[in-house]
Amino acid sequence: MQQFGVQFYQASLTAEDIDKLVRFEVLSYGESGQPAVRGGKSPSKVNWDLLERRIASSEKAYQRQIIRRKIDELVQYYEQCRQARDLPSIPGAVIISCDEKLSFEPAEPGAIVGRLKVPEREGILRAIDGQHRLLALHADIDNMRGHDFAVPAIIFDRLPEDHIVQMFVTINAKHTRLNASHLVSLSGRQLYRDESLAVAHDVVRALNDREDSPLHGEIKLLGVGRGRVAQAPLAQELKKLFAxxxxxxxxxxxxxxxxxxxxxxxxxxxxxxxxxxxxxxxxxxxxxxxxxxxxxxxxxxxxxxxxxxxxxxxxxxxxxxxxxxxxxxxxxxxxxxxxxxxxxxxxxxxxxxxxxxxxxxxxxxxx
Structure with missing residues (x-):
C-alpha cells in the first residue's frame, strides 16, 4: 500500500508469529525510573513473572509503562471470545515497524496481494500501536495454540525514528488520551539513537520551549500541540546539517x-x-x-x-x-x-x- 509516497504493508500474522517476532519495550527514566509494568499484583490468570521478563526497559524506547489491569482485562476478553466464538478478539490492525528492509513477492506480476517475507528472528518487529493487545496475546499464547488465529497488522519497514515516534504520539494522544509531555519533554538522546537527529530534536524543542525564542509555542512538537509549524521538516533540515x-x-x-x-x-x-x-x-x-x-x-x-x-x-x-x-x-x-x-x-x-x-x-x- 502507498500513501503520499510512503510504502507499507497490510498483513496477516499468526499468534505464533507475534509471539516470536515482536519485541516489547517501554520507556525507562534512568536508574531512578519507573518499573516497566504499572499496577499492584492481584489474583490474575496472567503469569506476570514470565511476562515481565519479556518486556525490556530502555531510555531509547518511547512506549509508556504497561498497565497491568489493562492486560488482565484483555486476557479475560480473549477468553470470552474463545468460548463464545461470536466476536473476534483483535479485529483492528496493530501497527508494527521493522528496522530492516522487507521483501514482498506478489501472487502474480503486478498484483498488490502476495507474500511478505519477514526474517524469522526473535524481536525483529516493534509495536507502534497495539502493544497491550499483543502482550495480552503473548500472555494467553498457550490457549491460542491449535486455533486458527490471525492478527491484522500494518507493517512499516525502515521508517525513520522520528517518524515512528511522531506516529506513536499522534495516535495515542488523540485516541488513548496519552499525555504527550512525557515524550516531548525528553531530550533527543533519550528518543533517538541517531546523534544528528537527537541534536536536531533538542534544537527544535529549544526554539519552541524557550520563552525568549521568537518561535516560542509556534512549533507542533511530535505532532502534538497548538503550534502551526510542524517539527519534522525543521528537524530533518537540521539533521542533514549535523550529519x-x-x-x-x-x-x-x-x-x-x-x-x-x-x-x-x-x-x-x-x-x-x-x-x-x-x-x-x-x-x-x-x-x-x-x-x-x-x-x-x-x-x-x-x-x-x-x-x-x-x-x-x-x-x-x-x-x-x-x-x-x-x-x-x-x-x-x-x-x-x-x-x-x-x-x-x-x-x-x-x-x-x-x-x-x-x-x-x-x-x-x-x-
Missing part, C-alpha cells in the same frame, strides 16, 4: 552540538529583528515551514562568517551584524504572502539561494 560537516569539519561540528540550541535561538531572534514587520505581521509567510527551513539551510554560511570574525558562534550581536544585509537586500516585502512570496513561487531552494547571495554580496555587487 555532514556543514559547521566545519567533524571536530568543530561535534563541538557545535552542545552550543547549537543557543546559536539557533539567537539566530532566529536576529532574523525576527531584521525582518521585524514580517515577523510580527499576519500577512507574511516568514514563519512558514519553507521559510524557516531556508533560514536553517543557510545557517552554516552565517557560522562561517562568525568564524572569520573570530567571535563566539552564539554571540547575539555578532549574528545580527552578519545577517544585517538581509534587511537591505531582501526586506520584509519579500515575505508578503499575496505579494512577492506567491508571485515568485517561493521554495526552500529559491529562498535559500537569495539569502546566501545577500550574505556573499551585502552591498549588491556581482548581482
Amino acid at each position: 555532514g560537516d556543514a559547521f566545519g569539519g567533524p571536530r568543530k561540528s561535534a563541538d557545535f552540538h552542545d552550543d547549537a540550541k543557543k546559536f539557533f535561538v539567537n539566530y532566529f531572534k536576529q532574523v525576527a529583528v531584521v525582518f521585524g514587520a514580517a515577523w510580527g505581521g499576519r500577512k507574511y509567510s516568514i514563519k512558514s515551514a519553507a521559510a524557516l527551513r531556508a533560514f536553517v539551510r543557510v545557517s552554516p554560511d552565517v557560522v562561517r562568517r562568525l568564524d572569520q570574525e573570530h567571535v563566539d558562534r552564539s554571540d547575539f550581536r555578532a549574528i545580527g551584524r552578519v545577517i544585517a544585509p538581509w534587511g537591505r537586500r531582501i526586506g520584509d516585502q519579500r515575505f508578503e504572502t499575496e505579494g512577492a512570496w506567491k508571485r515568485s513561487g517561493t521554495t526552500v531552494d529559491s529562498l535559500a539561494r537569495e539569502l546566501k547571495l545577500a550574505l556573499e554580496y551585502p552591498e549588491g555587487a556581482g548581482v
Whole structure:
C-alpha cells in the first residue's frame, strides 16, 4: 500500500508469529525510573513473572509503562471470545515497524496481494500501536495454540525514528488520551539513537520551549500541540546539517552540538529583528515551514562568517551584524504572502539561494 509516497504493508500474522517476532519495550527514566509494568499484583490468570521478563526497559524506547489491569482485562476478553466464538478478539490492525528492509513477492506480476517475507528472528518487529493487545496475546499464547488465529497488522519497514515516534504520539494522544509531555519533554538522546537527529530534536524543542525564542509555542512538537509549524521538516533540515560537516569539519561540528540550541535561538531572534514587520505581521509567510527551513539551510554560511570574525558562534550581536544585509537586500516585502512570496513561487531552494547571495554580496555587487 502507498500513501503520499510512503510504502507499507497490510498483513496477516499468526499468534505464533507475534509471539516470536515482536519485541516489547517501554520507556525507562534512568536508574531512578519507573518499573516497566504499572499496577499492584492481584489474583490474575496472567503469569506476570514470565511476562515481565519479556518486556525490556530502555531510555531509547518511547512506549509508556504497561498497565497491568489493562492486560488482565484483555486476557479475560480473549477468553470470552474463545468460548463464545461470536466476536473476534483483535479485529483492528496493530501497527508494527521493522528496522530492516522487507521483501514482498506478489501472487502474480503486478498484483498488490502476495507474500511478505519477514526474517524469522526473535524481536525483529516493534509495536507502534497495539502493544497491550499483543502482550495480552503473548500472555494467553498457550490457549491460542491449535486455533486458527490471525492478527491484522500494518507493517512499516525502515521508517525513520522520528517518524515512528511522531506516529506513536499522534495516535495515542488523540485516541488513548496519552499525555504527550512525557515524550516531548525528553531530550533527543533519550528518543533517538541517531546523534544528528537527537541534536536536531533538542534544537527544535529549544526554539519552541524557550520563552525568549521568537518561535516560542509556534512549533507542533511530535505532532502534538497548538503550534502551526510542524517539527519534522525543521528537524530533518537540521539533521542533514549535523550529519555532514556543514559547521566545519567533524571536530568543530561535534563541538557545535552542545552550543547549537543557543546559536539557533539567537539566530532566529536576529532574523525576527531584521525582518521585524514580517515577523510580527499576519500577512507574511516568514514563519512558514519553507521559510524557516531556508533560514536553517543557510545557517552554516552565517557560522562561517562568525568564524572569520573570530567571535563566539552564539554571540547575539555578532549574528545580527552578519545577517544585517538581509534587511537591505531582501526586506520584509519579500515575505508578503499575496505579494512577492506567491508571485515568485517561493521554495526552500529559491529562498535559500537569495539569502546566501545577500550574505556573499551585502552591498549588491556581482548581482
